Each structure stands twice: as structure tokens, then as C-alpha cells.
Amino acid sequence: MSQSIIQPIRLGTFALTLLSASIGISHAETDIGQLQQQVAQLEQSLKQLKSELGRIQGGSATTPKAVSADGADELSATDDSNAEEDATGQNFVTQAELQGLQSDIENFKYQVQRDRDTKTALSTRQLLINGVVQAKASYSDEAQLVQPQGQNTGAAVNNRRSSFDLGAVQIGFAGNLFKDYEQGKNLDFNLRFGTSPQTGTNNSYLNLLDAQLIYNALPTLSADTGRLSVTLGQQLLPFGQEVQATEDLKPTINNALFSLPGYGYGLALREVGLIVRGDAFPTVDYGYNYRSPMLSYAFGLVNGNGANKSDDNDDKNFIGRLRYTLPAEYNSWLRELSFGVSWYQGKSNLFDTTGASAAFAGKGDVLRKGFDIYYNHHPFGVTYEYVQGEDQTFNPQSATVYKRESESHTGTLFWNFGEQFVKGFRNQGRYDDWWPKSYQAFYRFDSIDRDKNAANQSIDIHSLGLNAFFAETTKFQINLNHVNNEISNKTYNELVAQLQYGF
Template sequence: MKRIYLKQGVAALTLLSASIALSHADTDVAQLQQQVAQLEQSLKQLKTELSRIQSADQAKAGGAEAADENLTADAGAEAGSESSLEAEDDQSFVTRAELQGLQSDLENYKYQVQRERDTKTALSTRQLLINGVVQTKASYIDEPQVTPPQGANTGNAVNSRRSSFDLGAVQIGFSGNLFKDYEQGKNLDFNLRFGTSPQSGTNNSYLNLLDAQLIYNVLPTLSPDTGRLSVTLGQQLLPFGQEVQATEDLKPTINNALFSLPGYGYGLALREVGLIVRGDALPTVDYGYNYRSPMISYAFGIVNGNGANKSDDNDDKNFVGRLRYTLPAEYNSWLRELSFGVSWYQGRSNLFETSGASASFAGKGDVLRKGFDIYYNHHPFGVTYEYVQGEDDTYSSQSASVYKRESESHTGTLFWNFGEQFVKGFRNQGRYDDWWPKSYQAFYRFDSIDRDTNADNQLIDIHSLGLNAFFAETTKFQINVNHVNNELINKSYNELVAQFQYGF
């Protein structure tokens, strides 16, 4: 019996131990479930807080709209939301040290740029553009040039010279804006230019003032399809013909036309001090080609009449005027750039009676210049012609009287362009650095002046053949062969001139 009771007690203890173990296991599971639930709640709160912080950062940075999602889905939804959080974690963030390093680099860059501007940049109070031109040339003449010394003055003496290296025009200019009208374009501009050229037999080639002008645009300039009107006060070129107004970079020949030069010609290329009004009307505009051609162009003004950098030498002012008519043709028309112009210059100059080394006033004489010109330039062919007639009252010491000296000049040019530069589409192409379309211009020019049509042996004729090579935007090489027939010295000779011209 005792064995039976003992076995029953052992079984009871075993059952009691199992029940106790099961009860403890149930308690552990419940605690684990409670902890998991708390962790899930904390994770949800962290995700919500993270979404709120990201939305606030995006709003401060002016970014896109914040996506504020509730992560309250089941386990599958939670897995999807966690993957989306991992994608968001791919965004880049910087530390405070990295941000401070970037700020330091920006400050260093600002300092470098400011230092470069202060130490290596030309500064001006107003808008300024610096430009210039330099000509270097070599020449050969098959007729020896001889200039005997004048007494003890040997500086101008030339002994049988046939060849020479020379500098042509050397100029530097400054132009800019003094007042900019943003509403109508009635701007106030300025132009200042200095230049020099070699003097025969001396090295006193000083830098002289060429242009000094103030230009005010009276009419609006913002729209290309309206007329223009400007007033220029100061020292400037005369609005007479084509050759006088052409800048160095546009002249096909190395030597200027005879009529424009002092001495042999009328000296019209010399600057004058005065007031000149320029304008145009009825323009033809092609916006596709950036082309503007006024049908009527005009200029008129009043000047001292005795050259540059001088006060007037008498109380009479000289008058100048020019009118040009251009056919109103579209850009693609074969009549484009066909124009006719007339020019006029009139004034009075001092006359002198010379006797040995002394001179005295002999009164005043009339000066008159009348010109007519034709211009046609349609790629690849072009032609220009200019006729000038002059009348000058001249004092004759032999007869002690004043007579009217009449003269006339003819200048004609034929040229043929070939190459890409003369096609605007090639120039407008975007190319790297200093690319420029290569092109060439061959020409023939006839230049003649009869200094006194009523006297013999006063004619000078020059026939020129030449080639211009354009190989950079502001650079060209020129070579001219000139045959000169000079009746003043009763000689005919040939001349070869090569010139390299560059601008900036």
C-alpha cells in the first residue's frame, strides 16, 4: 500500500511541476508579446517623427510638398513603408563641419575674384571699350627716291632709297557711354582716339589727338525700324563721300585715295572741330538676317575748317553736308546695298603773299568741294566710284592777284570676294576660341587727280592691283602693286607694298 501511495505522490508532484512550468511559460510569452507591442509602438512614433522632420526641412528649403504618411498598416504594409524609408535614406546630408568648410571655400573664392578685379582689371567710372589698329608694312619702288638736304637741315634728306620698312597708321581709341536711356535709347556716348604715322626724314612721330567727340542720340534707338538722329560735338571726320569716312579696317587699299590727302589732294581726311548732325529715315529691316538699311541717310554741320587740334584761324566757319539714297531692297535682293550719294563742302580760308622768308595776309579766298559717289556691294562682287570737284581761290605772287584754281578727282574700285567670311551664316557659327572663316578679296583701283584743270602737267594717275587675305576677325594681310604716273615730277614708276594690319 505504501508503494502505491508513494507512486501516486510522485505522479502528483510531477503533474504539479509541469503545471507550474506551463504557467511560467505562459507568463513569459505574455511579457514578450507586451514588449513586442511596445517596440512596435515606439517604431511607429519614430517613423512619424522622422516624417515630420523631413517635411519641415523641405518646407524651409522651398522644396516640393512634404509627404506625411501614417504608418499604421499591417506587417506587409510596414515592410513596404520601411523600404520607402530606406529609399529616403539615400538622400545626401552634410555635417556642420562640412557646411562650414563649404562656406570657407566660398569666402576664399570671393576674395580671389575681388583681388583679380582690383589688381588685373582696368576699371572705369562708366562703360568703356578700348580698341585700336596697328599697321606694319614694307615697300619697294623701282625709282630711287632722292630728297636733297635743305641747307644745314639734313633730317629730311633721302639718298637713292628704293625700299623701306614702315609703320602705317597706329591708333588707339576709347569709346563708351555717359548716359544710358533704358526707356527710349536716347543715349549720350563719347569717342576718344589717338594716332600717329611715320614722318619722312624724322622720328618725331608723336601721338596726336584724332577724335574727341560727344554724341547724343536725339531720337530713340531701341527699335531698328525707326529713323535715327544724332548730334556730334567735337573733333571728327567730315561726312564727305565714302573714302573719307571709311575706317582703316574697311579700306581695301593700303594707300588712301589721292583726293583725301593733304598736299596732292584736298585734305578732306583731316579731322575738323565742329558740330555735325547725322540721321537716317525709312529703313528696310530684315530681322532674320539682322539687316538694317535706311533709304535716306543725311549729315550736315559746321566746322572751323583749318584742321585738327587748332582754333579757327579766321571768323568764317565752313559748312559740310551729305545726302545718300539707298534702294529699298530686301536682304536677298540683287539690288541690296546699291546707293548714290552727293557731298558738299564750302568755306573760306586765309590767303598769304610770300616774299622770301616773310609772309603777309592777302585776304580770304573761297573753298568749294562737290562730290558724287556710287556704292554697290553684293557678295561676291562689288564696285565703288567717287568723283570730287574742287575750286580754290589762290593768291599768285607773280601777278599779285587771286585766281580760281579748278581741280577734279576720280576714284573707282572693283573687287571680288571669295571665302566664308563674307557669308554671315559662317561668321555666326559657334566655334571654339579664335576660329574665323578664311576669305580673300581681289581688287583693282583707278585713282586720279588733276590738281589744276587749266594748267599742264598737273595730273597724277595710279593703277593698283591687290589682294587682301582675312585670316582672323581683326587681322588681314594686304599686298598692292601700284603703277604711278606723276606729271608733277615727270616720272612713272612701279611700287610694291605689303602690309600686315591687326586690330583689337
């Protein structure tokens, strides 16, 4: 073979040898890197085992820190018993512990969802359910006797002195229909049903009391600005104090005479209409969560013939109220001293009942004027309310319309003692159903003269009472009333006890 052929073969053989050597070296470097990584992982596992062994033998816990390990699961532990710490201060958990925690979280999510689906009342919009129930017993030293009339024997009462009764029984639903997060111009609703004991029948049906839509026309997010709301629907009249007071705030068991139908003006009956309410120049103390506007006002138009009824004439009745509260700080002795005036005016249908059937006799004017004073500064409080009424009434004997004038006085003195009336006690955080015990003693004078131009038209009631508050929504009341009724020509005493609870 010639020298020219042998030389290229030698060069090719040498090139192949170098290529094989380089490939072998690269494979060796790769194996060495993998071995080094495996050794590092083994060393890491050995450190974990040593740390766990030291923890078990020493019985001491370490403060957990952030977990960081190459190729290991990371977890920020808060339980020292489940954490391991190596020499560098890093903490670790085992795979089994991590899986156990994930399993507990999944079980918790399932239980919460199950409780929501099976044990929680749901609604399309925000909803608050509330109610009140009054159970009472009474005794009078004057026996009541009502003779049966015709075939109606259900209303007859035979020498009754005592009775068990249910007072107001109500259930309400309140909530939000539109929430304005930027300014607080929310659209809310209020729906309430109630019943009261009936004489001569057991048909105490659940009647509609309140059905309202309330729109806040001014922002409500800040407590130091005025408010303005528009309420459309069936609602209480903004007249005086007694009419607007909720059941949990009334000191007496029986309502003031002027607010009741029959003897009084029936101002506590709901009316259907449109009423605007607002306030201005509030005094705010954020530390006590206290807000008291200097001026409060309300005005509107209503049908004027009671609840759950369409208007019986083409005249709407006007209602208006203005209240001035002395601007004072929370710790001032003049706090909650206010003066209010109320006005209600409209027309009602008059009837001539002398014939075989009633006939329209035109329309008569209805006017109610009220003035009230309110002062409540722990532990003493006083309220007074005066109402004057003017009603055009048809006289069937003379077939003429005359103006009947009437007036009413209602005054209450009360003294509070106990922890509930101190705001700091109520704000204490308690896990159980703890509530500060407190008591309220009061005296009330309630009087009405239904016709100032006629004799024997007055009713006077003097009441002494004690209210015991022993739960957040529960109170026990006992009243001793001395009644002088000139209309029925009876004077008697009655003892009334009542347990009231709400939710």
C-alpha cells in the same frame, strides 16, 4: 478629534492626491512625446544610412529631387553623386557636403572679386578700348633722292628703293556717359589718338585725332525707326566714302589721292565743329540683324583749318551729305546699292609771300563737290567716287587772285571669296580663336588733276591687290601700284605689303 475637523482634512488630502496624479500624468505624456520624436529621428537617420549603404553597394545614381526632412538641412542638389534618396523619393545631403558647397561658393566669390581688383581695368563709366597698328614694307623700282637743304640734313634721302614703315598706329576710347533705358537717347563719347611715320625726324608724337561728344536726339531702342545724333568736337568730315571708311574696311594700303593733304584736298584731316547725322525709312531684317536706311544725311559747321587748331578767320565752313540707298530685302541682289552727294564750302586765308615776310591777301573761296556710287553684294562689289574742287589762290607773280579748278576720280572693283563674307559662318559659336578664312582681290584706279587749266598737273595710280583675312581683327594686304606722276615727271612701280591688326 471631532468629526467636523476630520472631514475637511480628508477632502484636502484627496485634492492633493488628485493634483499629484494629474502632474505625474502630464509629465509622462511629455516624456512619451519626446521619446516618440526621438524615435522618429532615429528612424529617419536609419533610412538615410540604409539609402547610403544601398547606393554604395549598388553603385547606381538616383535622380535628385527637392529635399524635405523634419529637423534636417534642405538642399536642391544637381549632382547625383551627392544626393541620397529614401523610399519616399526624397533626396538628402549630409552636413559635410552642404558645408563643402558653401565653402566652394565663398572661394569662387573671392576669386572673382580678386580678379576684378587686380586684373581688370576699371573706369567710372562704360568704356571700350580699341586700336589699330599697321606694319608694312615697300619696294619701288624708282630710287628716291632728296637733296639736303641748308643745315637740314634729316630730310635727305639717298637713292632709296625699299623701306620698312609703320602706317597708321591708333588707340581709341569709346563709351557711354548717360544711358537712357526708356528711349535710348544716350550720351556717348569718342576719344582717339594716332601717329604716322614722319620724314626726316623720329618725333612721331601721338596726336589727338578724335574728341567727340555724341548725343542721340531720337530714340534708338527700335531698329525700324529713324535716327538723329548731334556730334560736337573734333571728327572726320562726312564727305563721300573714302574719308569716312575706317582702316579695317579700306581695301587698299594707300588712301585715295583726293583725301590726302598736299596733292589732294586734305578731306581726311579732322575738323573741329558741330555735325548733325541722321537717317530715315530703314529696311530691317531681324533674322539677319540687318538694317539699311533709305535716306542718310549729315550737315554741320566746322572751323575749316585742320585738327587741333582754333579757327584762323571768322568764317565757318559748311559740310553736307545726302545718301540714298535702294530699299531692298537682305536676300535681294539690289541690296546695298546706294548713291551719295557731298558738299563742302568755306573760306581760307590767302597770303602774299613775295616780300620778306608773308602778308594777308584777303580770303579765298573753297568749294568741294562730290558724287559717289556704292554697291556691295557678296561676292562682288564696286565703288566709284568723283570729287570736284574750286580754290581761289593768290598768284604772287601777278599779285592777283585766280580760281584753280581740279577734279578726282576713284574707282574700285573687288571680288570676295571665303567663309567670312557669309554671315552664317561668322555667327558660329566657337570657344577658341577660330575665324573663317577669306580673301578679297581688287583693282583700283585713282586719279587727280590738281589744276585743269595747267599742264602736267595729273597723277594716275593703277593698283592690283589681295587682302587675306585670317583672324577677326587681322588681315594681310599686298598691293602692286603703277604710278604715273606728271607733276614730278616720273613713272614707276611699287610693291607694298602690310600686316594690319586691331583690338
